[in-house]
Amino acid sequence: MAYDDPATFATKAKAFLADGLAQGLQVRYVSAGSSDEIADLREWLLGELAPDRADAVHIESVRGTYGVGHVVSGVKQVAAYAAATSAALAAGFAGLRVAADATPLVVTPAQLDAFARYEHQIDRYMIGHPFSAMCGYDRAVLGADAVAELACMHPVSNARTMFRWHAAESGVALAGEIDRSVQTLFRKALRRTDLAQGEPVDIDVAGLDFVDHHAIVELDELGRQHQARIVLRNPGYLVARIVQLMNLDFVGVGESA
Template sequence: MGHGDHLCLAFDDDAEKRRVATRYTADGLIRGERVLYFADRSDPDTVREWLHAARIDVAGASARGQLRVVTADETYLAPGVFDPDTMVRRLRAEIGASLDAGYTGMRVTGEMDWALREVPGSERLREYETKVNEVFVGRPASAICHYDARLFGPDALAAFDDCHPRRVELTPLYSTSVLRIVPSFQEGQRTLRVSGSVDMQTADRLEEALRATRAWPGDVRIDMRDLEFIDLTGLRVLVRTADSLDDGRRLRVEHLPEMLCKVIHLAGLDRSPALIVTSSEEVMAR
């Protein structure tokens, strides 16, 4: 991340959220930035424990004012109602105060679960996420907003994701110069992104990653828009995975190059009712 960034972290694993928040906070402190953590579902003491476990000098950073861990009630909801314009003004003031105090910039990271408590003004959260983009653009500041996919539905998750210029990439299930497999949330739905090449040497890695998706609810989506090559061995992995799904679930392979879609059809691999293959052109035409 760099100055000016405003990212969305969609997650459904508390360990993943902790990893991202801890790394983001630690990097900011190392770079001489001031860090504000707005907690909600995680109480401030728990957040401090995470940071302490990561060998961050929580006491020292807090004492000199470089680190503040506060609650949503003390920040987003301090007036008793959520008002986007009030919060935007507050963030601008915090950036200015951080620079005046000699810090190289400011980082903000916040848990957004409070918006689900039906507090007055919470329906304006999308408005806030859109407006706050201008707070960070061109300024020595950045932010990551946490959205728990177990609490926010797919439609809400997609809407809030769209308000952010970028998203946090989750920990890859497999990553080399040849093949990269990364879980993500796209359009508010859990998705596996596959990029690079799948052949006899890497097909087992793809199959291993796909086994992890069996615990996902609903259909399994795979985004292959960045796939460069997949051989017959890899295609058979997709078929086996689709056939292994139960309860009427399907494996949806999306953004596959048109030529590969034709290969699958000619080889008869699309006969499985559990395998749905769509090209980029078909996805865009929806």
């Protein structure tokens, strides 16, 4: 979620976590706010929504959890949330829900690159596990371009992006429109996706409304880097025709798997 006022994110996070508590989930809020703000939020969540289970709500600070200047390890962070989800289930909750103001974790180019990679990895984990999360990004601090690099890695976001490249049950999904104006952004998104070397990749493109040949070349290069056959599933006529007309080594089209 992109926001322009921290209070806006706090309000959305409160509603998101309250909904999780109503579903029987354990909830966690990672805040960039002051210790007083964190204490007030925990008191409200417990007092109003979970007065009988103190372990239903965990509130942490970004600074206290990660420190200053931390570059997130996607593998370690996914493992940490997987362990926390398992612990929540063992404690009798239906799963785990997290709201985090991630702004302090993406202020440098290295942080942004690492966190965008992590976003794809955690989305992949969420598909098959009772874990959900909402991350907040302050546009005033990060700028619209940085927010777009993160937003395009999710199926849903309030930040407008021309395309979405995200984890899906089929493997990966690509939706929206891709032309030369977003080629650099698209290339970054592809490079931030971990693919198994040599294993075929299915990409659901049912929601892809427009793509030019430059983007198809980028997909072919992705396949080349991983020595992996890339199959575009459920393509529209335009996508299928472009692929058929190009001499590609690693990209092909196919029906629903």
